[in-house]
Amino acid sequence: MNDTFTVRALWAWYSKQAGSPDEYDVLRCTGGARRRATFFDHITAAGLGDPPSAAATRDRLPWVSVTGLPCTDRQWTGISVMEPSPLRDGVNRDVTSTRYVLLDSTELVRRRVEYVTLWDAVASLRLPPEHEETIPLEVPAPAGDGLPEGLETIAGHVPGTVGDSDRRRAAAVHWAVAVAALLLQGGPVVITGGGALDARARLAVFDAIAGLLPYGVRGGLAVGSCVDGGDEPPTHLAFGPAHTPSARCVELGTLPQVPAGAPEEYRRQLLRLIEVLGLDAVTAGLRTFDAAVAPAGPGAVLGVLDRLDPFRAAVHAVEAGEQSVQLVTRGLNSLTDGEDTESEGFLRLVRCGIDYAVEPGGREVYDALSRHWAHGKTGPRVSALMAEALLDVVLGGVSAAADSTSCRARLDELWRLVELCRKEAEVLRLLPGSGEPADAQRLRYAADCLCLLGPGRVADGRADAVHVLRDTRRLTRAVLVRESADPTRLAGWLTLLEPTAHEAPAWLRAWAVLAVGERKKAALVEPCPTAEDALHVLTATVRSRQPDWTAEAVRWLWPQLCSTAVGRGESGRTGDDGATSGLSLQGRSGSRRPPARTPEHLDDPAHPADPAGPAHPAGGPDARGALRTLLATDTDVWRHCRARADVLNCLLGAPAAGPPWRESACRAYAQSLHRVLWDEGLAPFLALLVEALATPALGGPCGKEGESTVLTALLRVPDEAAAEKLRRRVDARNDAWRRRQDALEAERSVRARRLADQEAAQNTRLRAARERHTGTGTGPDCATGTGAGGAAVPREGRGRPPVIGTGDRTGDGPDPLDVLAVAVQQLRSPRDIAVMWAPFTFDLDSGTGRRALELTGRWWGRAPEKERDALFGHLERTLLTAHRCSVDVTADILHEIRSLIMACHASGHSSGGWLAGPVFREAKRELRDRRSRVRELRRIRLMSVFHLVPRTPRKHKERNRGSSDR
Structure with a gap:
């Protein structure tokens, strides 16, 4: 099929008359004399300079220039062919004639005509001898031969690559990309070293360079097959001598240095696109952008690359909200070796890819995502984004009060993606953040995320994930505290973490007391849990409202809790009895010091005393305040270990509550108290403890039910001095009670007689x-x-x-x-x-x-x-x-x-x-009523003695000044 097409061309002949001494001029042209000046301006503006002599072997005629001429309403392309002629002028000099053809660019742009195609159309064109309006120009079908021919010509001049065609071609591509990037700098570029090339070969080199730019650049680009080296060449790109002033000279085949800025950015992006998509795909894509673009407009040219780049196109689509799974997949696949992973666009693309990967039909984007996830450079970034995606699901469910079922389903899909890529350990490590105070909220949502997934999904069968949970202490403790309200779920987490294993950390052993069987003894195995760990476990049991768990935790972690209560580890001095000077038992009168924390703070993982992230030593004031708050949170939680709770209260300086005054409760209280008071660690505090613990029994009504049982247990304390002091106190209380009763009876008798x-x-x-x-x-x-x-x-x-x-x-x-x-x-x-x-x-x-x-x-x-x-x-x-x-x-x-x-x-x-006021008014009203009654009785008395006429007028109130009615 012959795709040759014909266009109507405007033309001009620029030369001298034979034997004439005049200068060069337009001898004939389209339109005759009325257009001669216009063509003269076009031809002289595109003039390439003085050609060499006919005997020269290099840079010989014809010289060809192609210039884009943008006008207000349409685009034109001017082709100038300077060639020798047999004519001589008046001084016997050779005459060099110029054929000039002006074409409407519309059809050329539509068919993507190259420079070599234009040369093939005008090389044998003969201009008419008369002034005709237009001439038909037969343009051969664009075969796309200019780019490969130009790259082949460039490869032939690449030094050091003889015999290696692949390396030569790759070097030619790099050279053409670099020269194309230099054009964005704005100045003229002159290629040297091409003296032996004919006009068509040089135009093919221009096609190779312009083919690596958007096709619309040709509309404003001026190229010349050769310039004479004069000042300010009229072209943007041309062959010429190395001494051409005001131009950047580039040797053919030798890679030039591209300046930083827009040229270097264009070169880097274009080479990456060629590496990802291939040269043919890139050049085909560049040919589709036919809108006129100025060569010195780097912003527009780089924008074309962004639209051509699958990665950039996908990023722009995500920003505009027009993304699709195909676009995101192509964008991710276009990145190689971790390139652009630090950019914000990459992060947006991966976030969007994660959303598509968990949906049906997202297999393609999953493959692209997993490839980046497995890469050493991009893997940590993808893991961090996956951790953020998991937290976003929990955060979105909390803020929007979303259905827990949908939230859990979304988490399951995301975690399934983590499992498929075997990245559980890495994501778990990134979930709680860096531990800074600003990450307190993040830690809470991370714990909620793991609680929603459950122990069976998080790390079941993955030893590396279990090790990460043991290492990320803040996150794991926050999860255990939240799950402590459900014994079954808590048992599942403890089974997964294996707190009794020899490699388990000491802080995890404290949680073993909440497991079943012999695992409770793990709290006594070296290294023992710290007081801080015991406080975390106790916080969980108190919050879960489990009295039996609280009793177990207090029983097995008793040494650590006592250490916290007495403030060991503080910087205060130590007294003669071995106790810390900070120990205060001044609350025996019933008043408590205000706790350091309110019960609401127990739910805040960021608080220093919270199991998720304590920031102070367990013996410090914050830990003691947290323990004091736990003891005062809910008395029903401590019903199975009320004696131990009273001992801790006394060590903290708070008053003891005492048992419920029932015989059975007092018996259990006394048995527990007997075991606690024989603890060697409390020996320095026995005297003070006995005095404080006896206060609830000795206070209130005397002879309460079970009172004697509690006092008997206190009198068996292994401190004879404390026991003797308590006996004297009990005797004094009994004597005072008897004296008070006798005084009351005597006072009642006196009152009765009086x-x-x-x-x-x-x-x-x-x-x-x-x-x-x-x-x-x-x-x-x-x-x-x-x-x-x-x-x-x-x-x-x-x-x-x-x-x-x-x-x-x-x-x-x-x-x-x-x-x-x-x-x-x-x-x-x-x-x-x-x-x-x-x-x-x-x-x-x-x-x-x-x-x-x-x-x-x-x-x-x-x-x-x-x-x-x-x-x-x-x-x-x-x-x-x-x-x-x-x-x-x-x-x-x-x-x-x-x-x-x-x-x-x-x-x-x-x-x-x-208040005397209202009482005085009441008394005044009563006195007024009594006086009125007295007057009425006097009147009745007088009427019984004297016969008074009825309706006798009484004195006016104003004159009755002695009346009390006033």
């Missing part, structure tokens, strides 16, 4: 008052108070309150004053407070009466306004009904209370008390 005398005197006053009102002093009506008009006298038995403290209370019952104190603390209802307070109101001058008044005043200061108003009403009803007091006695008691309150003698407690 109240009886007060009631008798009150009854006497009432009888005398009745006699004065009725005028009679004897008779049965006087005695009983039932006569007409007489005052109400209490019946027999009325108005006599019982003895304070008696009633239903037995010798072992609680003190009524203590019961009132508890009710005040609980802010009970006004009715309950009134019922409990009423027995103490009969003797407000006594110590118990004043104390009860102060307690009630404390309740008054905390109670709401409505409940305050109801208190005295409930008190009055209680005195009248429950204690059978008379109305007058009740009124006297209430009046005395209010008097004390308004005189500020009731309570001086700093935390609250009576």
Whole structure:
């Protein structure tokens, strides 16, 4: 098939008339005289200089130049052929004629016409003798022969490669790439050493160089087969002498030095593409970019390489969100020997490749990814990106509250990829980060990731992965702490890690106490776990709310926990008894020092006392604070080892809690306490421990259930001085209790007698008052108070309150004053407070009466306004009904209370008390009511003696200045 095509060409003939002394000019051209000046400018601008004589053997005519002429609306290509002629001018000089052809570049660009093709079209072209508009130019089919012919010509001039065609061709390619990169510098390039080559061979060399640039560069490129070496050659690329000024001279076949910057970047990227894709694929790809590009525009040319480079194309597609599995695969496959692995583009491509590799149909990208993963240079980077991908899945599930099932499925797919590449150990080592404080959050998510995968997936059957878990102490301990809430899962991790093996580290032996069978004894094998390790295990058991685990951990790790509690390892001085001076037992009164950590911090792996990453020695203040917090977290966790917990509390300076006061619990507490107190490590602290541990038994109500059992265990302490001191303390407590009971009984008797005398005197006053009102002093009506008009006298038995403290209370019952104190603390209802307070109101001058008044005043200061108003009403009803007091006695008691309150003698407690204001207003209202009642009784009395006219006007209120209604 003949693909020769015809284009219409504009032409011009540039020469002299025979025998004329005139200079060179356009003798004839397309369009005649109206276009002569235009063609003159084009031809002189493309002029290559003065040709050599006809007798010269090198650089002989014809000289050919091809110039791209960009215009505003279209692209043109000018071909100038300078050749000898038989004519001579007026001074008998040889005339050198120039044929000039101007072509529309549209069809040339569409068919990707090369320089040798253009030469073949114009080499035998004969211009018409007249001024015709255009001429048809037959252009042969572009065979693509220019590039291989040019490389063959270059290879023939490569020194030192005779007989080795492959090396010669590779050297020719490198030389052409280097010269193509030099064109991006912007200055003219002159090739030397090609004097024996004809015009077509030189144009083929230009095709080899331009073929390694985007095809659109030809639109603005000017090439010449030869220049004369004058100043500023009109070409970008040409053959010429080595002395050409203002040009960079390059010897044909000898590799030039490419300057740094855009030229060197282009040369490096282009050679890498040729190595990856092959020369033919690269040159074919460059021919597809036909948009006009200036030779001195390195940014645009490098952008073409980025689009041609599979790696760059894939990176750009990922950045634009237009990636596909095919693009990512080609991008990864284009990288060889770890090239570009430090770039951000490589990291993005690998992240995208990981996402595609775990999806169905991602086998191709998996192969490319595994190739980089197995490479020595890129493998660590891929492992790090895989670790980040695993953490991102956990982080995304937490932040978006995603379904745990989907999160687990995604983790399984990623981990399957890790297993296929046998990179479990490497990824596990990279998961927790570097251990810096900024990696605390990363450590938490890494532990969550392993917990989601489970021990069966992480390292089952992989010895190297198990060794990594043992080496990455922070990560493994964080996982064990999180899994401690599930005994089955924790047992699976401990079975995997084999904490009893001889090569297992000492910190892992501490976790062996949570395993089953004889593995608990691993905690006693040398090297023993440290106090820090024991604290981590104890934190896990307390957090998991497993009382039996806590008991086992405290039992087997008791020496380490005691070491932490007494602060061994601190920098403080040591006392005479061998104890650390930091040991403080000042909390025996019931107050605790504030813990160094709150319970919420137990869940933070970054905290110094957390099992995931302690940053301080186990005997330091942070470790002691963490142990103090664990002991105070949940008392139910310590129910199986409460005695040991109390000992640790005492060593930390906190008060002992004591056992639940039941016989069975106290018996177990005493047995455990007996074993602990015989521990030789606690010998320096026995005296202080016995004193602190006895406080819960000796405090509170005497004779509690199981109290004797605990005291008996403490009295068997292997320190006779401590035991004797405890005996004296118990005896003193018993004597004080007996004396207090005797004093209470005596005080109750005195109160009873005093109240009886007060009631008798009150009854006497009432009888005398009745006699004065009725005028009679004897008779049965006087005695009983039932006569007409007489005052109400209490019946027999009325108005006599019982003895304070008696009633239903037995010798072992609680003190009524203590019961009132508890009710005040609980802010009970006004009715309950009134019922409990009423027995103490009969003797407000006594110590118990004043104390009860102060307690009630404390309740008054905390109670709401409505409940305050109801208190005295409930008190009055209680005195009248429950204690059978008379109305007058009740009124006297209430009046005395209010008097004390308004005189500020009731309570001086700093935390609250009576407020005189509301009580004074209440007393004022009551006094006003009583005065109104007295006036009413006086009126009734006067009406019974004198006959008053009804509706007698009363005095105006403003003039009744003695009225109390004001």
